Amino acid sequence: MYQKSKTLLKEQGLAASKKLGQNFLVHEHTAQRIVDFVELSKEDTVLEIGVGLGALTRPLAEAAGQVLGLEADSGIIRLHEEQGDLPENVHLMHQDVLKADYDELVQLSQGKKLKIIANLPYSISSPFLFQLIEQHEQIDFAVIMLQKEVALRLLAQPGTKEYGVPTVMLGTVATVKMLMHVGPEEFHPRPKVDSAVIRLSFDPLPERAAALGNFDRKLLKTIVSSTFGQRRKTLLNGLASAGLLSKDVLRECINEAELLPSVRAEQLTLETFVRLAQIIKTRLA
Numbered sequence: 001m002y003q004k005s006k007t008l009l010k011e012q013g014l015a016a017s018k019k020l021g022q023n024f025l026v027h028e029h030t031a032q033r034i035v036d037f038v039e040l041s042k043e044d045t046v047l048e049i050g051v052g053l054g055a056l057t058r059p060l061a062e063a064a065g066q067v068l069g070l071e072a073d074s075g076i077i078r079l080h081e082e083q084g085d086l087p088e089n090v091h092l093m094h095q096d097v098l099k100a101d102y103d104e105l106v107q108l109s110q111g112k113k114l115k116i117i118a119n120l121p122y123s124i125s126s127p128f129l130f131q132l133i134e135q136h137e138q139i140d141f142a143v144i145m146l147q148k149e150v151a152l153r154l155l156a157q158p159g160t161k162e163y164g165v166p167t168v169m170l171g172t173v174a175t176v177k178m179l180m181h182v183g184p185e186e187f188h189p190r191p192k193v194d195s196a197v198i199r200l201s202f203d204p205l206p207e208r209a210a211a212l213g214n215f216d217r218k219l220l221k222t223i224v225s226s227t228f229g230q231r232r233k234t235l236l237n238g239l240a241s242a243g244l245l246s247k248d249v250l251r252e253c254i255n256e257a258e259l260l261p262s263v264r265a266e267q268l269t270l271e272t273f274v275r276l277a278q279i280i281k282t283r284l285a
């Protein structure tokens with residue numbers, strides 16, 4: 001596949017775009033291993049983000065009934081249209097995933113929650129993850145390849161430097177599992193960093209997330225972002241920086257949550273953050 005992808009790009013006058021995070025998988029067996037993790041049947045429609053030259057798309061089309069393939073690069077769309085090189089059950093769409101309408105994607109997926117697979121352009125990992133969190137009710141699972149460092153942040157435990165806003169926010173909707181590590185030699189062109197494939201399971205909602213009760217997700221994000229944004233500051237000072245309530249009222253909220261004002265954000269569990277958001281919400285009303 002390596003030589004093929006290089007030659008194909010050259011023939012078509014295309015160069016791998018850095019801006020679009022184009023690092024194409026070059027070994028068929030690696031693509032197949034990733035697809036095997038997804039466990040698809042011919043009843044399934046799977047949504048692939050970033051089709052590229054089709055390394056994952058082809059084995060996906062073999063395993064699933066239908067592949068909805070999103071691709072932002074018009075040069076790549078043209079290439080597949082001209083070459084007719086993708087299997088018939090692939091529905092290729094020229095679409096930036098960050099602007100996608102998830103209701104529409106669910107409809108195209110026979111009204112079923114989305115099964116997503118992506119070798120992500122690293123430049124969009126963060127907005128894409130927050131999009132998944134926002135759209136979690138529309139998603140069954142996502143198997144995604146991303147920068148190993150980002151994957152480790154999503155899997156991090158409280159009290160570590162990797163633990164942060166995405167860990168907490170994702171924890172409210174999904175469980176995260178490490179599937180495999182992937183080295184730079186698996187791509188053309190080679191990225192400077194290591195990669196990892198992880199699975200995010202949204203449905204059923206993980207027990208831990210279901211036990212959280214009702215909370216205002218937007219408020220939680222404001223709280224988590226402001227406190228982690230000021231990582232070295234105390235919880236009280238971090239919270240105060242969000243400008244939601246006076247310091248005195250915030251001190252009372254922290255007390256009610258049975259915390260010390262001097263505690264740091266990275267020591268708080270998901271459950272404690274949610275509890276704090278619930279308390280602060282009552283004071284905002």
Ligand code: SAM
Binds near residue numbers: 053
């Ligand atoms: N799936 C292919 C593979 O594994 O070899 C390509 C993976 S490459 C890392 C990422 C692909 O996503 C590229 O083809 C790129 O053009 C496309 N892409 C980049 N930004 C995108 C976006 N916002 N929406 C959809 N596709 C995007």
